[in-house]
Amino acid sequence: xxxxxxxxxxxxxxxxxxxxxxxxxxxxxxxxxxxxxxxxxxxxxxxxxxxxxxxxxxxxxxxxxxxxxxxxxxxxxxxxxxxxxxxxxxxxxx
Numbered sequence: 001x002x003x004x005x006x007x008x009x010x011x012x013x014x015x016x017x018x019x020x021x022x023x024x025x026x027x028x029x030x031x032x033x034x035x036x037x038x039x040x041x042x043x044x045x046x047x048x049x050x051x052x053x054x055x056x057x058x059x060x061x062x063x064x065x066x067x068x069x070x071x072x073x074x075x076x077x078x079x080x081x082x083x084x085x086x087x088x089x090x091x092x093x094x
Contacts, residue, residue, distance in 0.1 A: 025067045
């Protein structure tokens with residue numbers, strides 16, 4: 001029979017599982033952000049709009065899971081929306 005784990009060992013094991021889970025979610029969000037920026041740089045408005053929608057969804061999901069803070073998510077969404085709007089704004093009529 002195995003010996004009993006101390007509470008410190010248990011907490012360490014739990015935090016390690018949480019850390020790896022959070023790391024995977026953050027990595028996924030960064031991947032979607034990179035794909036969005038690549039779509040904007042390729043001047044593909046339809047694809048960029050689709051990727052922005054997906055990115056916003058993933059950011060909100062990460063927020064609800066407690067991986068990212070509310071302000072960080074708001075900041076990232078704002079910057080990505082601004083990038084989209086600036087990149088695909090129609091030229092003003094003169």
